[in-house]
Amino acid sequence: MRIFVAGATGAVGRRLVPLLVDSGHSVAGLTRTPGKTGLLRELGADPVVADALDEKAIHAAVAAARPDVIVHQLTDLKGSSDLRKFDRAFAGSNRLRSAGTDHLLAAARACGVKRIVAQSFCGWPYARIGGYVKSEDDPLDRHPPRELRRTLDAIRHLERAVTATPGLVGVALRYGGFYGPGTGVFDPAMIERIRKRRMPLIGGGTAWWSFLHIDDAAAATALAVERGEGIYNIVDDDPAAVHDWLTELAAMLGAKQPFRVPAWLGRLAAGEHIVVMMTESRAGSNAKAKRELGWVPRHPSWRQGFSEIIQNEARPAA
Numbered sequence: 001m002r003i004f005v006a007g008a009t010g011a012v013g014r015r016l017v018p019l020l021v022d023s024g025h026s027v028a029g030l031t032r033t034p035g036k037t038g039l040l041r042e043l044g045a046d047p048v049v050a051d052a053l054d055e056k057a058i059h060a061a062v063a064a065a066r067p068d069v070i071v072h073q074l075t076d077l078k079g080s081s082d083l084r085k086f087d088r089a090f091a092g093s094n095r096l097r098s099a100g101t102d103h104l105l106a107a108a109r110a111c112g113v114k115r116i117v118a119q120s121f122c123g124w125p126y127a128r129i130g131g132y133v134k135s136e137d138d139p140l141d142r143h144p145p146r147e148l149r150r151t152l153d154a155i156r157h158l159e160r161a162v163t164a165t166p167g168l169v170g171v172a173l174r175y176g177g178f179y180g181p182g183t184g185v186f187d188p189a190m191i192e193r194i195r196k197r198r199m200p201l202i203g204g205g206t207a208w209w210s211f212l213h214i215d216d217a218a219a220a221t222a223l224a225v226e227r228g229e230g231i232y233n234i235v236d237d238d239p240a241a242v243h244d245w246l247t248e249l250a251a252m253l254g255a256k257q258p259f260r261v262p263a264w265l266g267r268l269a270a271g272e273h274i275v276v277m278m279t280e281s282r283a284g285s286n287a288k289a290k291r292e293l294g295w296v297p298r299h300p301s302w303r304q305g306f307s308e309i310i311q312n313e314a315r316p317a318a
Helices: 013-022 034-043 055-065 083-089 091-111 146-164 188-195 214-224 242-252 263-270 272-279 287-293 302-314
Strands: 002-006 026-031 046-049 069-072 115-121 169-175 177-180 211-213 230-234
Touching: 002 013, 002 055, 013 026, 013 034, 013 214, 026 034, 026 055, 034 046, 046 055, 055 091, 069 091, 083 091, 083 146, 083 272, 091 115, 091 146, 115 146, 146 169, 146 230, 146 272, 169 214, 177 214, 177 302, 188 242, 211 214, 211 302, 214 230, 214 287, 230 287, 242 302, 263 272
Parallel strands: 002 026, 002 069, 026 046, 069 115, 115 169, 169 230, 177 211
Antiparallel strands: none
16 A cells, blocks of 8 residues: 655654554655655655644645545644643644644545554543443543643644545554653653653652653554554553552652652642652553554553663663
8 A cells, every 4th residue: 555654753753653654554744854764764754744733735745645535644743841830742643643634634535545653641631430440432621721632623633634534444543651762751851851750740640641662653653554443542452550550660860759748739830730650640441452453562561661762761771
Protein backbone atom coordinates (compact mmCIF):
# COMPACT_ATOMS: atom_id res chain seq x y z
CA MET A 1 0.00 0.00 0.00
CA ARG A 2 0.91 3.65 -0.32
CA ILE A 3 1.09 5.32 3.10
CA PHE A 4 1.23 9.07 3.77
CA VAL A 5 2.78 9.71 7.19
CA ALA A 6 2.15 13.24 8.47
CA GLY A 7 4.68 14.01 11.18
CA ALA A 8 7.14 11.45 9.83
CA THR A 9 10.17 12.90 11.65
CA GLY A 10 8.52 12.97 15.07
CA ALA A 11 9.17 10.53 17.90
CA VAL A 12 6.72 7.92 16.59
CA GLY A 13 7.11 8.75 12.91
CA ARG A 14 10.84 8.14 12.68
CA ARG A 15 10.35 4.66 14.17
CA LEU A 16 7.18 3.93 12.21
CA VAL A 17 8.46 4.70 8.71
CA PRO A 18 11.11 1.93 8.65
CA LEU A 19 8.54 -0.58 9.94
CA LEU A 20 6.18 0.31 7.11
CA VAL A 21 8.94 0.17 4.50
CA ASP A 22 10.13 -3.22 5.81
CA SER A 23 6.55 -4.48 5.46
CA GLY A 24 6.59 -3.62 1.77
CA HIS A 25 4.65 -0.36 1.86
CA SER A 26 5.56 2.73 -0.14
CA VAL A 27 5.82 5.69 2.27
CA ALA A 28 5.58 9.42 1.70
CA GLY A 29 6.75 11.31 4.78
CA LEU A 30 5.53 14.82 5.54
CA THR A 31 7.71 17.40 7.27
CA ARG A 32 7.48 21.18 7.37
CA THR A 33 11.27 21.48 7.67
CA PRO A 34 13.26 21.22 4.41
CA GLY A 35 16.37 20.29 6.38
CA LYS A 36 14.76 17.01 7.43
CA THR A 37 14.31 15.61 3.93
CA GLY A 38 17.65 13.79 4.18
CA LEU A 39 16.50 12.02 7.35
CA LEU A 40 13.29 10.93 5.62
CA ARG A 41 15.26 9.44 2.73
CA GLU A 42 17.47 7.58 5.23
CA LEU A 43 14.34 6.18 6.86
CA GLY A 44 13.10 4.96 3.48
CA ALA A 45 10.38 7.54 2.78
CA ASP A 46 9.81 9.91 -0.11
CA PRO A 47 10.07 13.38 1.49
CA VAL A 48 7.16 15.82 1.25
CA VAL A 49 7.64 19.37 2.55
CA ALA A 50 4.50 21.27 3.53
CA ASP A 51 2.90 23.10 6.44
CA ALA A 52 0.15 20.94 7.95
CA LEU A 53 -1.85 24.07 8.78
CA ASP A 54 -1.87 25.18 5.12
CA GLU A 55 -4.98 23.53 3.70
CA LYS A 56 -4.08 24.01 0.04
CA ALA A 57 -0.54 22.70 0.55
CA ILE A 58 -1.81 19.60 2.35
CA HIS A 59 -4.37 18.90 -0.36
CA ALA A 60 -1.65 19.16 -3.02
CA ALA A 61 0.70 16.92 -1.02
CA VAL A 62 -1.90 14.21 -0.50
CA ALA A 63 -3.03 14.40 -4.12
CA ALA A 64 0.55 13.96 -5.33
CA ALA A 65 1.23 11.03 -2.99
CA ARG A 66 -2.01 9.18 -3.87
CA PRO A 67 -2.03 7.24 -0.60
CA ASP A 68 -4.30 4.39 0.41
CA VAL A 69 -3.81 5.29 4.09
CA ILE A 70 -2.95 8.48 5.97
CA VAL A 71 -1.17 8.28 9.33
CA HIS A 72 -1.57 11.45 11.43
CA GLN A 73 1.34 11.84 13.86
CA LEU A 74 1.46 15.65 13.85
CA THR A 75 2.59 17.24 17.11
CA ASP A 76 4.34 20.41 18.23
CA LEU A 77 5.86 19.68 21.63
CA LYS A 78 8.40 22.47 21.99
CA GLY A 79 8.42 23.50 25.63
CA SER A 80 6.05 20.72 26.70
CA SER A 81 8.34 19.50 29.49
CA ASP A 82 7.04 22.29 31.75
CA LEU A 83 3.43 21.29 32.38
CA ARG A 84 2.60 24.17 34.71
CA LYS A 85 1.58 26.26 31.66
CA PHE A 86 -0.22 23.38 29.99
CA ASP A 87 -2.34 25.41 27.57
CA ARG A 88 0.71 27.27 26.30
CA ALA A 89 2.83 24.12 26.04
CA PHE A 90 0.27 22.26 23.92
CA ALA A 91 -1.16 25.14 21.90
CA GLY A 92 0.71 24.11 18.74
CA SER A 93 -0.26 20.46 19.08
CA ASN A 94 -3.88 21.44 19.63
CA ARG A 95 -3.94 23.40 16.38
CA LEU A 96 -2.63 20.30 14.64
CA ARG A 97 -5.25 18.14 16.38
CA SER A 98 -8.02 20.46 15.19
CA ALA A 99 -7.20 22.37 12.00
CA GLY A 100 -4.45 19.93 10.99
CA THR A 101 -6.82 16.98 11.35
CA ASP A 102 -9.52 18.77 9.37
CA HIS A 103 -7.10 19.51 6.51
CA LEU A 104 -5.93 15.90 6.34
CA LEU A 105 -9.50 14.59 6.38
CA ALA A 106 -10.63 17.00 3.66
CA ALA A 107 -7.69 15.96 1.50
CA ALA A 108 -8.38 12.29 2.22
CA ARG A 109 -11.99 12.53 1.11
CA ALA A 110 -11.13 14.55 -2.00
CA CYS A 111 -8.35 12.15 -3.03
CA GLY A 112 -10.12 8.87 -2.37
CA VAL A 113 -8.15 7.78 0.69
CA LYS A 114 -9.95 4.95 2.47
CA ARG A 115 -8.27 4.85 5.88
CA ILE A 116 -6.75 7.20 8.46
CA VAL A 117 -4.86 6.40 11.67
CA ALA A 118 -4.33 9.24 14.14
CA GLN A 119 -2.47 9.87 17.39
CA SER A 120 -4.52 10.55 20.52
CA PHE A 121 -3.77 10.22 24.24
CA CYS A 122 -4.71 7.86 27.08
CA GLY A 123 -4.57 8.96 30.70
CA TRP A 124 -5.75 12.17 32.26
CA PRO A 125 -8.52 12.74 29.64
CA TYR A 126 -10.63 9.97 31.20
CA ALA A 127 -13.36 10.94 33.69
CA ARG A 128 -12.11 10.90 37.27
CA ILE A 129 -14.84 8.56 38.51
CA GLY A 130 -15.05 4.83 39.15
CA GLY A 131 -12.11 2.50 38.74
CA TYR A 132 -8.56 3.57 38.06
CA VAL A 133 -8.07 1.59 34.81
CA LYS A 134 -10.35 2.59 31.94
CA SER A 135 -11.50 0.99 28.70
CA GLU A 136 -12.29 2.82 25.48
CA ASP A 137 -15.99 2.69 26.37
CA ASP A 138 -15.50 4.77 29.51
CA PRO A 139 -16.32 8.50 29.28
CA LEU A 140 -13.80 11.31 29.07
CA ASP A 141 -13.69 14.02 31.71
CA ARG A 142 -16.65 16.40 31.39
CA HIS A 143 -15.23 18.93 33.85
CA PRO A 144 -11.44 19.03 33.53
CA PRO A 145 -9.37 21.72 35.25
CA ARG A 146 -9.32 24.98 33.30
CA GLU A 147 -5.71 24.53 32.15
CA LEU A 148 -6.57 21.21 30.47
CA ARG A 149 -9.80 22.20 28.73
CA ARG A 150 -8.42 23.35 25.38
CA THR A 151 -6.27 20.26 25.04
CA LEU A 152 -9.14 17.94 25.91
CA ASP A 153 -11.39 19.79 23.44
CA ALA A 154 -8.77 19.26 20.74
CA ILE A 155 -8.47 15.55 21.59
CA ARG A 156 -12.25 15.16 21.44
CA HIS A 157 -12.32 16.93 18.08
CA LEU A 158 -9.61 14.71 16.61
CA GLU A 159 -11.20 11.47 17.78
CA ARG A 160 -14.69 12.44 16.69
CA ALA A 161 -13.54 13.68 13.27
CA VAL A 162 -11.31 10.69 12.54
CA THR A 163 -13.81 8.03 13.58
CA ALA A 164 -17.00 9.61 12.21
CA THR A 165 -16.04 11.00 8.78
CA PRO A 166 -18.21 9.35 6.11
CA GLY A 167 -16.34 7.23 3.59
CA LEU A 168 -13.28 6.76 5.79
CA VAL A 169 -12.29 3.96 8.14
CA GLY A 170 -10.83 5.85 11.10
CA VAL A 171 -8.57 4.68 13.91
CA ALA A 172 -7.61 6.84 16.89
CA LEU A 173 -4.76 5.47 18.99
CA ARG A 174 -4.74 6.67 22.59
CA TYR A 175 -1.06 6.34 23.43
CA GLY A 176 0.11 6.14 27.01
CA GLY A 177 2.81 8.39 28.37
CA PHE A 178 5.82 7.92 26.11
CA TYR A 179 9.17 6.81 27.33
CA GLY A 180 12.33 5.91 25.50
CA PRO A 181 15.65 7.68 25.01
CA GLY A 182 15.00 11.43 24.86
CA THR A 183 11.21 11.17 24.99
CA GLY A 184 8.50 11.72 27.57
CA VAL A 185 9.60 10.46 30.96
CA PHE A 186 13.22 10.37 29.81
CA ASP A 187 13.24 13.92 28.55
CA PRO A 188 16.52 15.24 30.01
CA ALA A 189 14.75 18.10 31.80
CA MET A 190 12.39 15.72 33.59
CA ILE A 191 15.15 13.32 34.63
CA GLU A 192 17.14 16.26 35.99
CA ARG A 193 14.15 17.36 38.08
CA ILE A 194 13.76 13.88 39.55
CA ARG A 195 17.47 13.64 40.34
CA LYS A 196 17.41 17.02 42.08
CA ARG A 197 14.14 16.25 43.93
CA ARG A 198 12.30 19.00 42.06
CA MET A 199 9.39 16.71 41.10
CA PRO A 200 7.48 16.21 44.36
CA LEU A 201 4.92 13.57 45.18
CA ILE A 202 1.74 15.62 45.53
CA GLY A 203 -1.07 14.57 47.84
CA GLY A 204 0.04 10.97 48.14
CA GLY A 205 0.43 10.39 44.37
CA THR A 206 -2.86 8.49 44.10
CA ALA A 207 -3.45 9.11 40.38
CA TRP A 208 -2.84 6.20 38.00
CA TRP A 209 -0.80 6.50 34.80
CA SER A 210 -0.25 4.31 31.75
CA PHE A 211 3.11 4.21 30.01
CA LEU A 212 4.27 3.13 26.55
CA HIS A 213 7.70 2.56 25.07
CA ILE A 214 8.04 4.62 21.90
CA ASP A 215 8.97 1.50 19.87
CA ASP A 216 5.75 -0.20 21.02
CA ALA A 217 3.81 2.87 19.89
CA ALA A 218 5.30 2.54 16.40
CA ALA A 219 4.59 -1.21 16.27
CA ALA A 220 0.94 -0.72 17.23
CA THR A 221 0.56 2.03 14.65
CA ALA A 222 1.99 -0.17 11.91
CA LEU A 223 -0.64 -2.80 12.74
CA ALA A 224 -3.43 -0.19 12.75
CA VAL A 225 -2.49 0.80 9.20
CA GLU A 226 -3.92 -2.54 8.09
CA ARG A 227 -6.59 -3.46 10.65
CA GLY A 228 -8.96 -2.18 13.31
CA GLU A 229 -11.52 0.60 13.47
CA GLY A 230 -12.44 3.09 16.17
CA ILE A 231 -10.55 4.01 19.32
CA TYR A 232 -7.83 1.97 21.03
CA ASN A 233 -5.80 2.44 24.19
CA ILE A 234 -2.18 1.75 23.27
CA VAL A 235 -0.54 1.30 26.66
CA ASP A 236 1.61 -1.27 28.44
CA ASP A 237 0.29 -4.05 30.69
CA ASP A 238 1.24 -2.35 33.95
CA PRO A 239 -0.83 0.73 34.89
CA ALA A 240 0.62 2.25 38.04
CA ALA A 241 -0.09 4.78 40.74
CA VAL A 242 2.13 7.86 40.69
CA HIS A 243 3.54 7.06 44.12
CA ASP A 244 4.74 3.69 42.72
CA TRP A 245 6.35 4.73 39.45
CA LEU A 246 7.85 8.00 40.66
CA THR A 247 9.51 6.48 43.73
CA GLU A 248 10.75 3.47 41.74
CA LEU A 249 12.18 5.69 39.00
CA ALA A 250 13.99 7.81 41.58
CA ALA A 251 15.48 4.65 43.06
CA MET A 252 16.55 3.40 39.62
CA LEU A 253 18.31 6.72 39.01
CA GLY A 254 20.08 6.50 42.35
CA ALA A 255 18.31 9.66 43.49
CA LYS A 256 16.81 10.44 46.87
CA GLN A 257 13.10 9.79 47.19
CA PRO A 258 10.87 12.68 46.06
CA PHE A 259 9.60 15.19 48.57
CA ARG A 260 5.96 14.81 49.58
CA VAL A 261 3.82 17.93 49.57
CA PRO A 262 0.13 18.34 50.43
CA ALA A 263 -2.34 18.93 47.62
CA TRP A 264 -3.11 22.48 48.75
CA LEU A 265 0.56 23.44 48.43
CA GLY A 266 0.86 21.72 45.05
CA ARG A 267 -2.19 23.65 43.90
CA LEU A 268 -0.58 26.96 44.87
CA ALA A 269 2.81 26.12 43.36
CA ALA A 270 1.85 24.30 40.16
CA GLY A 271 -1.88 24.61 39.56
CA GLU A 272 -5.04 22.54 39.92
CA HIS A 273 -4.32 20.56 36.76
CA ILE A 274 -0.99 19.28 38.09
CA VAL A 275 -2.65 18.20 41.33
CA VAL A 276 -5.31 16.35 39.32
CA MET A 277 -2.67 14.55 37.24
CA MET A 278 -0.85 13.52 40.43
CA THR A 279 -3.88 12.55 42.53
CA GLU A 280 -6.95 11.78 40.36
CA SER A 281 -6.02 10.81 36.78
CA ARG A 282 -6.90 7.38 35.41
CA ALA A 283 -4.91 4.83 33.42
CA GLY A 284 -6.03 2.65 30.50
CA SER A 285 -6.52 -1.02 29.61
CA ASN A 286 -4.96 -2.39 26.41
CA ALA A 287 -7.28 -5.42 26.16
CA LYS A 288 -9.11 -4.16 23.08
CA ALA A 289 -5.90 -3.39 21.17
CA LYS A 290 -4.56 -6.86 21.95
CA ARG A 291 -7.81 -8.48 20.87
CA GLU A 292 -8.55 -6.53 17.69
CA LEU A 293 -5.12 -5.36 16.46
CA GLY A 294 -3.17 -8.42 17.55
CA TRP A 295 -0.71 -6.09 19.30
CA VAL A 296 1.45 -7.20 22.22
CA PRO A 297 3.90 -4.69 23.71
CA ARG A 298 7.54 -5.79 23.67
CA HIS A 299 7.94 -3.77 26.86
CA PRO A 300 4.99 -5.07 28.92
CA SER A 301 5.94 -3.05 32.00
CA TRP A 302 7.46 0.37 32.51
CA ARG A 303 9.50 -1.24 35.32
CA GLN A 304 11.42 -3.32 32.80
CA GLY A 305 11.52 -0.54 30.22
CA PHE A 306 12.76 2.20 32.57
CA SER A 307 15.45 -0.10 33.95
CA GLU A 308 16.71 -1.07 30.49
CA ILE A 309 17.04 2.55 29.41
CA ILE A 310 18.92 3.56 32.56
CA GLN A 311 21.26 0.57 32.27
CA ASN A 312 21.94 1.28 28.59
CA GLU A 313 22.70 4.93 29.25
CA ALA A 314 25.05 3.97 32.10
CA ARG A 315 26.93 1.44 29.95
CA PRO A 316 30.25 2.85 28.63
CA ALA A 317 30.49 3.38 24.89
CA ALA A 318 32.36 0.69 22.97
